[in-house]
Amino acid sequence: MMNIGRILEALKGQFVGSQKYRKVVQFGFLTLVIWIGIEFSIFVRQLETDMPASARPPGVEAFLPISALISLKYWITAGIFNRIHPSALVILLIILSIGLLLKKGFCGWICPIGLLSEYLVGVNRFIFTKQISLNRWIDYLLMSFKYLLLLFFMWSIFIGMDANLLVLFIYSPYNRVADIKMLKFFSNMSQTTFIVLAALILLSVIVPYFWCRYLCPYGALLGAVSIFSPVKIHRNIDNCIDCRRCTRDCPSSIAVHDKKSIISTECHSCYQCVDSCPKKGTLSMSVLSKGGIISARIYALILAVIFLAGTLSARGLGLWQNGISVREYRFHIKHLDTPLYYHNRGKVPHYDPGRFDFTKPDKSSRY
Numbered sequence: 001m002m003n004i005g006r007i008l009e010a011l012k013g014q015f016v017g018s019q020k021y022r023k024v025v026q027f028g029f030l031t032l033v034i035w036i037g038i039e040f041s042i043f044v045r046q047l048e049t050d051m052p053a054s055a056r057p058p059g060v061e062a063f064l065p066i067s068a069l070i071s072l073k074y075w076i077t078a079g080i081f082n083r084i085h086p087s088a089l090v091i092l093l094i095i096l097s098i099g100l101l102l103k104k105g106f107c108g109w110i111c112p113i114g115l116l117s118e119y120l121v122g123v124n125r126f127i128f129t130k131q132i133s134l135n136r137w138i139d140y141l142l143m144s145f146k147y148l149l150l151l152f153f154m155w156s157i158f159i160g161m162d163a164n165l166l167v168l169f170i171y172s173p174y175n176r177v178a179d180i181k182m183l184k185f186f187s188n189m190s191q192t193t194f195i196v197l198a199a200l201i202l203l204s205v206i207v208p209y210f211w212c213r214y215l216c217p218y219g220a221l222l223g224a225v226s227i228f229s230p231v232k233i234h235r236n237i238d239n240c241i242d243c244r245r246c247t248r249d250c251p252s253s254i255a256v257h258d259k260k261s262i263i264s265t266e267c268h269s270c271y272q273c274v275d276s277c278p279k280k281g282t283l284s285m286s287v288l289s290k291g292g293i294i295s296a297r298i299y300a301l302i303l304a305v306i307f308l309a310g311t312l313s314a315r316g317l318g319l320w321q322n323g324i325s326v327r328e329y330r331f332h333i334k335h336l337d338t339p340l341y342y343h344n345r346g347k348v349p350h351y352d353p354g355r356f357d358f359t360k361p362d363k364s365s366r367y
């Protein structure tokens with residue numbers, strides 16, 4: 001049975017208290033993501049049609065987390081901040097900084113998939129009168145999948161790839177156009193991809209936050225980092241009336257009412273428990289249990305400062321725009337469907353680096 005009242009109550013709660021600041025940040029970043037997607041689609045279309053190319057938006061590299069992790073290891077081991085997808089690594093470092101300083105603020109305030117998941121929960125409430133609650137052990141078992149995925153990627157990259165493999169992958173034809181391959185993956189979606197995405201959306205309607213809670217390796221990484229964050233939700237035990245509204249309204253199903261400090265790797269810093277508490281001063285996002293309170297407004301400001309400081313610093317250091325010319329992009333896009341641009345579980349075909357030396361002028365090119 002559909003419950004209109006619960007839907008209206010949920011929608012009303014989206015823009016009151018701390019949530020209005022969170023929604024401004026969420027929709028602000030969603031708008032930015034859409035703008036980057038449109039700009040990048042135009043850029044790729046111009047490459048394909050031999051039109052004069054506009055500027056490529058570096059922010060598109062936010063969707064290349066595997067390339068970013070490989071670049072991170074290369075930077076750590078070789079001291080080289082490569083210019084193939086530099087902003088991917090910059091954005092990864094920014095997001096890790098947020099996780100270290102502000103727990104999983106990226107998940108609860110910035111990630112567009114997180115925002116979509118919240119509204120899929122709204123669909124759940126519209127369809128069902130009662131949310132599905134999984135058995136605790138089944139919940140733990142499913143939650144382990146995202147950590148297993150994270151372990152697989154971390155092991156494959158930080159243990160399985162030596163210096164030669166790092167260089168081979170980073171400068172490979174495949175990685176050079178990983179951003180374009182990513183766009184094609186969604187714009188020319190296969191039937192299998194469509195079915196998998198549709199299944200994930202359906203599962204996220206039936207079981208709230210299915211992707212975020214059980215499958216997202218990025219969230220697992222940030223959860224692990226967030227353990228060391230000095231900022232947490234703290235509960236004033238003396239002030240608590242044990243109404244348990246905080247636990248009821250927590251989207252991550254954390255027993256907030258039973259804890260003095262929320263150390264859980266599932267806390268997204270969404271402030272919903274703080275907003276639901278009827279006793280002012282009982283719950284707070286703070287550095288210390290009895291001080292250093294961070295309001296949602298200040299939290300949003302800190303997020304913005306971290307992102308701006310990170311991206312502006314990268315621009316100033318020349319680590320934002322990649323080193324791939326329009327001429328090189330045009331070459332790659334004409335050969336995109338050849339085996340040289342495929343990969344097999346992270347392994348790329350051997351290639352001749354000299355073939356991709358575009359530093360010499362090409363008099364036949366107009367661009």
